[in-house]
Amino acid sequence: MARINLLDTRTTSFGDLIGNGKIYRVPPFQRDYSWNEENWEDLWQDILVLHTNPDSSHYMGALVLQSSSTSDKEFTIIDGQQRLATLSIVAIAVINKIQKLVEREEQKEANQERQEILKRTYLSDRDPRSLRYSSKLLLNENNNDFYQSNLINLRKPLNIRSLSNSNQLLWQAFQYFSNHLEELQGIVQSGEKLAEFLTDIVAQRLLFIQINVEDELNAYTVFETLNARGIDLSSTDLLKNYLFSLFQGPDDLQEAQRQWRRIVNTVQMEKFPEFLRYYLSLIQTRVRRERLFKVVRESVKDGQQAFELLDRLENYGSLFIALSNSNDEFWRDASENRPYIRELELFRVKQAYPTLFAAYERFSPENFTRLLKLVCVLSFRYTVVSSLNPNELETLYNKVAIAIINGEITNPKQVFDNLRSIYVSDEKFLQDFSLLSISTKGQKKKLVRYILFKLETDVSHIEVNEDSFSIEHILPESPSSEWRQSFNDAQIEEMVYRIGNLTPLEPHLNREVGNELYTIKRTVYQQSVYTLTKNVLAEEWNPNTLATRQRHMAQRAVHIWRSDFPV
Template sequence: MAAANFNTENRTYRQLLGNGLTYRIPRFQRDYSWGEEEWEDLWVDIQSTLPADGEPAHYMGYLVLQTDDNRIYEVIDGQQRLTTISLIVLASMRLLNRFADEGKAPDENRRRLDQLRATYVGYLDPVTLTTRNKLSLNRNNDSYYRDYLVTLADHLPQRGFPASTHAMRKAFEWFERRLREQVKNAGDPGMALAQFVETLSDKLFFTVITVADQLNAYKVFETLNARGVRLSATDLLKNYLFSVLARGDQAAHEMDELERRWEGMVGRLGGESFPDFLRMHWNSRKGFARQTELFKVIRNSVQTREVVFDLLREMDEDIDTYLALTQPDGSSWSLAWKQSAQELRMFSVRQPYPMLLAAKRNLSNADFGDLLRATVVIAFRYNVIGAQHTGEQERVYHAAAMRLHGREATTFEQVLDTLKQVYPGDDAFKTDFTEKSIKTTQSRNAKIVRYILCSLERQAGGIDFDADSPAYTIEHVLPQSPEAGWEAFNDRDLDLFVYRLANMVMLETGMNRAIGNQPYADKRPVLLRSNMLLTKRLAEENADWIPERLNARQKRLAALATSVWRIAQIA
């Protein structure tokens, strides 16, 4: 990011608002959404700065601004905090106005009121001689803010406004009550209020990041998100699309339609990331884009009203498939399809999603189901057992998606022809499996181990049972915390062998509790009583449990696994 397009500095609230600069919330930025929990937190933070021996300052976090002329700034991130502080100042001003109307130092309080308005709320335009607000809100909130809150109206109307406007009004009234309580015992409450605002404006400070355009703003979002600061790239993407529509004759109608459809998709996605869905959708139809490049790619490709609505229509077409992949339990898919989607989620493998979106649009249901199952097998061989780098895999899946989208591949077998590149052959898979360890101290890994052991048990003995059932647990034959009786394994062997797949079996829960960390000679009779074929077979075939026997068992399991996770059309 060029230094000329990027500036960072710390500024207090006074330094931000106490000048001739103007701040605007983009018209279609999200609405005001803070509630009492956030108001209370901010109030407590402010209170901590008020005593003479209190905190010297309170940090309000990042504020991301965009400007073309260093006079008017669009608030890309930070609108909730800026709006709420403005409401506190306005609530102070309405109290000052009421004190003056009640005859409490009326001249002094009106002068204080005028000074606060000039400093923090609005200024006199030298050309038009009209007052301009220093802060303008979005399209749903600005009219109420401008017409009722900034004017310090005695009566704040409550009917016919969106929920976000009610939240803003409630915030204003909440802070007004706190402020009245704050100064009720002061000798001069007007002076106390003015002093409160002055202290607040000097002690609340932000790290202000100023950028020259939306592309740089998006890069800032990516950087801050990488550092754990939660910002909304979704809002930035939406704002760009709105800016495209704003150029047309039907802007108001079209922007309302975009708002409705966009918010509908965001609502349906729920906890899923909208940018992640958008990237998967994009990569299922267009050139490959990484998450960090997504905004730039969309900005370069979506530049007309027609293309904006094409994008919306196509996202609508893909969102059901994406949700079925990411939230299979709530989908209407068949049990087999849900199972495959759940396994991909368990593996944390998302690279196939663009291909699967394209496949759902272009393949028959039978071929899609076969491809979904084949994707699970590839993910297991390539990602779970092989732990291979995903960069090449992502490139191959994108190539498959493009073949599907372009109708170059119209059958399951034709897609498989592309996927052969990321399907580890039997020999490579057996080698990887023979040496595989999975540390079950992590819950996700434990779930995968249960899945593997149950799948192998089903293949070996035909017993089909729920891998998540509490009736069975993972038994580490060589215990995770061995006591006496395990001298065959030295300290180095313990780390090497405890989490090898051959050292783990499924065992009835009651039996597992009974044997604990006992030596193998004591465990063996219990293992022999298990209903699990592979568990019983381990005890039958091994009079003792030593590294050599463990290695031999894992080779046998590798051969069995090759028959479980395989694609017959490739093998």
């Protein structure tokens, strides 16, 4: 594998960047400006700390720039546009304060000269034709016009409400920093001190790690290796920018933008890399997260291929979201799938997504439902009960997905044949279930409720309401001293959350028995409608009777969570 060539990595300041005669461009299709008051407040507090501590500096994180192939004076901002745009707005706010002093004729000539120097240093020189200032920082296609026409030239918009949300945020950022500068009474009344505030604090003591990369692939690799907040969003933007660069005409570009928005609105930006990896697993084996961009760039070379990719992503996007939400409208006309989708939610199993993507496209609706059931059984045995290594699951499901897409696997039985190695044997499943212990606190409580529901339904032959019962701990979570005659401290810790110690019980009966002794509880259990609970008939409750009950439950579980296909 070729070594990644980072052209430059060094510490730099906002002043060093923006004051060196170079131009920094946000890619045209990069995300719009999105910082809000919470972000501005964090930055302002950092600046105030620098103001009160003259020898201090503040690290602003990594700034990733892509060098231009045509000029050593121009860079594309791959990551850091929000921070650079906001610091530029701080500079504009300071310059505007000096302009106010000029208008009030306070040291007019000196402040005019300061203003001109600061504008040339941090914004740009005037265009000799229009006499307007243009920025050394160029924002994306949705924000740049407003940034140049209004902010750089200190022109208040005529109708703020008519602006796009991101342009409103840009203007609100300017107002925020303008208002907070007013609070610095010792500074805001002096052009000299305002200039010092900008040049010595904002420009020199807010520091970045500057990383220059040669191309988009290197930039993507940087994103995947930096341990910083927001990396997924930036890498997704990078992929989007690459795809959009392949479209030649404005009509194709606009359609691609509309399609991208639909995909991202469905999938959600932060989940997009995960979604893309599952999709690419229909095409290649062992797609690693850090290779997503490289895989796309190798397979998508022109606008037609980019449209084909967007079409496929849009087709799979709704399914991706629906696989983790049994209440999704996607299942409105396939309600038979909802119980299995809920099980996938409970088991937190996503390795099967590529197989489910492929099967939804190639299998009949009936066979897709059968496959969902099979995946749930495999997952419950392998992941929930036996807690085996999930890495093998991903590899196998990946291979099965490709085989389905290629027409080599055409039905759930063939899927099972290819996944037979991860079907936990009855003997091992019985053994592991006999010792299964799951906390009834937090999210795991839903899983325990599901297991008791399935066991109760099987023993009573009546489908009970899963949400109607309380989870009763026969050995209480907080046992009295009398209970300790049957269980020592180590046994209590080990056995209180064993499945054999848990049973469904009506809420009012659960409150009635509380932490009572077993002899009292056993009598109350006979009043329950739940067969699983009425069958708790042992003379006493101790480690042996608990283990015996759980073995019986395990025997029942073996045939509840069983493949429909011969083993």
